[in-house]
Amino acid sequence: DAEITQSPRHKITETGRQVTLACHQTWNHNNMFWYRQDLGHGLRLIHYSYGVQDTNKGEVSDGYSVSRSNTEDLPLTLESAASSQTSVYFCASSPGGGDTQYFGPGTRLTVL
Amino acid sequence: DQQVKQNSPSLSVQEGRISILNCDYTNSMFDYFLWYKKYPAEGPTFLISISSIKDKNEDGRFTVFLNKSAKHLSLHIVPSQPGDSAVYFCAASASETSGSRLTFGEGTQLTVNP
Numbered sequence: 001d002a003e004i005t006q007s008p009r010h011k012i013t014e015t016g017r018q019v020t021l022a023c024h025q026t027w028n029h030n031n032m033f034w035y036r037q038d039l040g041h042g043l044r045l046i047h048y049s050y051g052v053q054d055t056n057k058g059e060v061s062d063g064y065s066v067s068r069s070n071t072e073d074l075p076l077t078l079e080s081a082a083s084s085q086t087s088v089y090f091c092a093s094s095p096g097g098g099d100t101q102y103f104g105p106g107t108r109l110t111v112l
Numbered sequence: 113d114q115q116v117k118q119n120s121p122s123l124s125v126q127e128g129r130i131s132i133l134n135c136d137y138t139n140s141m142f143d144y145f146l147w148y149k150k151y152p153a154e155g156p157t158f159l160i161s162i163s164s165i166k167d168k169n170e171d172g173r174f175t176v177f178l179n180k181s182a183k184h185l186s187l188h189i190v191p192s193q194p195g196d197s198a199v200y201f202c203a204a205s206a207s208e209t210s211g212s213r214l215t216f217g218e219g220t221q222l223t224v225n226p
Contacts, residue, residue: 033214042116042201043201048213090155094212099146099205100158104155106153106154
């Protein structure tokens with residue numbers, strides 16, 4: 001069955017370290033998204049991509065970067081982790097032109 | 113500025129009764145609205161959607177109502193079941209200006225008591 005996976009599911013890191021969260025989908029969707037979920041804020045868009053080599057900033061992109069070298073993967077990198085980036089991170093994908101997004105199971109990141 | 117707002121952080125109802133979750137938006141360019149359900153330690157899952165050309169969409173126990181003039185939508189669950197206990201997120205998109213991007217509300221924790 002087609003799916004979207006995230007790894008790791010849990011990560012503890014230290015302030016200042018570089019961290020990369022993986023997202024892999026097997027639906028062959030063109031669109032991929034990264035969100036963070038924080039209490040009182042819902043889901044906020046970090047970065048998104050509409051296809052290979054395409055990346056765009058969302059509303060909370062500072063301190064994060066993404067790259068899209070193939071259709072299946074959109075890794076999210078925290079260049080220098082900060083305590084304010086402690087959160088639950090969700091990856092999502094959607095077919096080109098469709099608005100319904102399908103979410104991965106999430107990664108809980110703690111920055112100490 | 114919060115373009116999609118869910119003003120009730122939590123809602124508690126009895127099994128078998130109706131659950132009504134509300135959502136307000138400010139961006140008049142939004143033309144597609146979705147509801148997602150989220151269980152703890154899982155990703156959000158799509159529940160139901162509605163286009164701005166409609167005012168109601170029904171899928172089994174779930175009905176979404178859209179009032180464009182009031183910029184308000186609501187999700188009705190009838191009858192409510194304990195398995196419906198989850199966080200519900202309202203989301204909106206503006207196809208002309210934001211493509212496939214979704215803007216989410218803060219979420220409402222629904223608890224259905226047996």
